[in-house]
Amino acid sequence: MFSFQGGFFNSISSYKALTKKVDAINDSWKVCTSILFHLAVPPHYYPEILKNLSRHGLTSKCGPKVGWSRVLVEKPFGNDFDTSVKLDEYLGKIFKEKQIFRVDHYLAKDTIQDILVFRFSNSIFEPMWNHKYIEKIEINMLEKGDIKNRGEFYDSYGALRDVGQNHLLQMLALITMENPEKLDSDSIRQQRARVIESLVPIEPENLKKSVIRGQYNGYRKVKNVLPKSTTETFFKIIASISSQRFRGVPIHIESGKALRETKTEISVYFKAPQPCLSCPTNEIHKFHQNVIRFRIQPHDGISIRFWTKKPGLDATLEQKHFRFLYKKNGVNLSGYEKLLYDAIMGDQSLFASTQEVRAAWRFITPIIKNWHSLPLHIYKKGSKSVIGNQ
Template identity: 50%
Template sequence: MEKATRIPTSLIIFGATGDLSEKKLLPAIFDLYLKNLTPPKLKILGLSRRELTDEEFKNFTKEAIRVKRPGAKEEDLTEFLRTLSYLSGYFDQTKSYSAVGEKFLKFDEEFGECSNKLFYLAVPPAHYEKIFKKLAKTGLTIPCAGEGGWTRILVEKPFGNDLKNASKLEKILGRLFDETQIFRIDHYLAKETIQNILTFRFSNVLFEPIWNAQSIEKVELKFLEKNDASKRGEFYEEIGALRDVGQNHLLQMLAAITIENPESLSSSSLRNERTKILKAIKPIRGKDVDLYTARGQYQGFRKEKGVSPHSRVETYFLIKLFVENSRWKNVPFILESGKALKESLAEIAVYFKKTKTCLCPPNSDEKHQNILKFNIQPKEGITVKFWAKEPGFSFNLKPQILSFSYGHSKIKDKIPDAYERILYDCIRGDQTLFASTEEVRASWEFITPILESWHRSKLHTYKKGSAGPKVNLPI
């Protein structure tokens, strides 16, 4: 471990009893703890509205870990749970933050020195502003661990709900923290396949020479979910699909597939290249919104708990966009996402143009096209569709798949969970897999005009378990 991570660390989770904390964060911290990838001296403080004692929060955490890690050893759990404490409080009440400060002082007394402070906001974006302001007022963000010590904040997506709101939050956050202390989370950047796109492109000579408009016909980016919004009705009514996964996951997937060679793996180089792509996306405004986008809502969404019976919020969207630079001129990028669909799938499909002269059977109806897919979930891997002659006397061509799958490789068990990677990198101070201020601003600059026009656009409906609404954009 690096020197900075050996300083005692106090981690506070705002929304500690929420869905994200229960299903993702607490199991991920436990895994890092078992791998000795957390600071040797660690304290974890949960803060939430639910009235719980320390012991009840430990039981809550234990059950959460058991669900995700059924084989966890009792002695490991017992040792990990000793790091946990809990406070019941409200994010808009100063006394809750005073209680947090008292806990921090107690932790530091036990450590025998001042600790690093890590604030994880596992709460809906509507709470961000009040938490930022209370943190500032109470001085909890002031570091005290001396040379090598730090105070950092982890913020979940979506950061803001439009360009104006995101800019406002950035100003507040900028008064509290330096940019090097802010870690805006998009856990899809921590997915192994997303990271491997860079290696695939820039560490192999095979594809990079044809990674351009001369050779590529189109690129499809999909983030599809079978799950409906029944457990997140109130959240989804406030956010919608485009804010939930379009402004972050899909645009970051787009950046990964289209960036220029950063020439180094430094966080600044990679973030700068991602920003250039996001700024190069051709705006979709006014009348173009209906031409290049479509949105839908699954039947029954308005009956979900916390959803208005007259809701106009989208649970599905389809967007065709263009990146205005020399490499990608006139190549359409199709972004699609939705809930309550027939399958759960996240992938990037790159369609290469047909060759001008094809050694193909005469009168063949097949479109002999090579397709490269980066499968992000449920099964991470990479596949290439190519064509080969069928064995025998005829000259019939048959599609074949060349694939690499993490699930079938010997390294499957070595792949860290995305939230493990996020937490580990934050503790190390590595911002590579976190969105910068400029990235967030550029993404909202593209998304906001679409959101502002959608109140006039048609809201298609679709059945649960279907492929989504039947809409066509001119490709």
């Protein structure tokens, strides 16, 4: 059964009407119903909405042993570290942590969810998942499309806040975290948080070596974008984590709008074997590496690059791939279908915890505060690379 109750964020009568509607449903069903609030609104509306929901008794269970009240909160979870803390503190006054579901829809994508199973359910990969064998990790989230009609929002946030603080750092956590040992939300979220907390801060004197920012040509002509805006539509960060497992492994995090192609993927580059049988000595490092690639979009799946002998009389190597595509194997549900289902079931595995959000902002905020010290590279739409404007 579906029913609709319209209203406005700042209208007391709207909350009274909503309370009356919920009470009527409880009376007609003769049960204490559960309520899931989905705040798909900008964060500055949260305080007013939550305050009014609480005042009208909508955030509390209607019975001691039945029914529940939960809230889905969309990103961005604040604007920097301080604002995220204030937002969490406000949420914490009304809801307990187990009632708060911070949405990062990338965590619900099949390839993202499969990273942990791929790593920790296959003995052939996990023993090599460390700095002894891995040379670098690349996490890319690139788009051909521009910001379209999101000028007002995008100009106040930029690419790093929009996707770097959440999607990309969550992908980094999954690809580098320790084995949670159990597939429960507390264990998984705790291990993700530990990785994000272990990110090595990028000091101001190292910013130019580790961070690049860019803006596509024509961005400033978009409606509601400031004429002299310095908001980034592209960024690249070379990060590192202080864990024993990944000590010294560079992690390249990159995202941008209006580029040559659309793709989101994680690539794990393994060190070339030494000595390498049949590898040309002048190309060993560049071309003869094994690569495991988790493609999130398009054509989501997993591929492994390896090398084999080319048929013939000599020992020439050729590149081959093992590939697995999700669309050819079973039913694909949308990310939000999974998230809504898990929120109803009370499973927080695919939702960011307070600890994760604060750790992410703790790493990102100093970079944002020092953006002004970095050159803003203007690149053409359709470029492959921001540096060199290729």
